[in-house]
Amino acid sequence: MFGGGGGGLDSRKMQQMMKQMGIDIDELDAEEVIIKTADETLVFDSPDVQKMDAQGQETYNIVGSPRTEEASELSSGDADAGSDDDEIPQEDIETVADRAGVSEDEAREALEATDGMPLDAIEHLSE
Template sequence: MFGGGGGGLDSRKMQQMMKQMGIDIDELDAEEVIIKTSEETLVFDNPDVQRMDAQGQETYNVVGSPRTEEGDVSTTEDDESDDGIPQEDIETVADRAGVSEAEAEEALEATGGMPLDAIERLSE
């Protein structure tokens, strides 16, 4: 198939071929990767992660054994405001900006749910 006889390509030849095709692979020193779906959250602790850049399109390869967290996936009304802003964000903004939770929630709504932007907005 590829290369001469002897059972395939060695790592160096494979890297040469990928480079010629415009594909670049980097190893990332990832500590944790989290994948959230509507049904579960998969957490990979200390995974092997490679980033492949092929003609401007980045693809990530994650290798490891995930643990599943089901409790963090669905949120209840107590965990989010009516606009989908996490209660934790509201409390953080209120505490950091020294304002009421209602003011913090309003600032978060105005900034698209971005806590840092909301704090800056309230500090002006």
């Protein structure tokens, strides 16, 4: 289909085609990647990570074998100090405050009013 002969595309031609289509791939020197779900945490130690930027949309490709941990094993070490705000992550508070241009207290109140949904909180503050 591509490239004529039986060998397909060589690496250089593939990179040229991707560049023409606005796709850029970078290798990241990642030490660890953590994926948290409600039930478990997947931890990739020394994974191969590629970041692909295709017309402004970033995609990450992770290659490696994760170890699995129960969700509660890491959460106790990652909890924000003094966080008594019904499990609203500090990162969400900071994101809402930054995007909506309000204080963290106002962002926290908006998140509480919207059941912890950052996009809804930003919209709530924009009204």
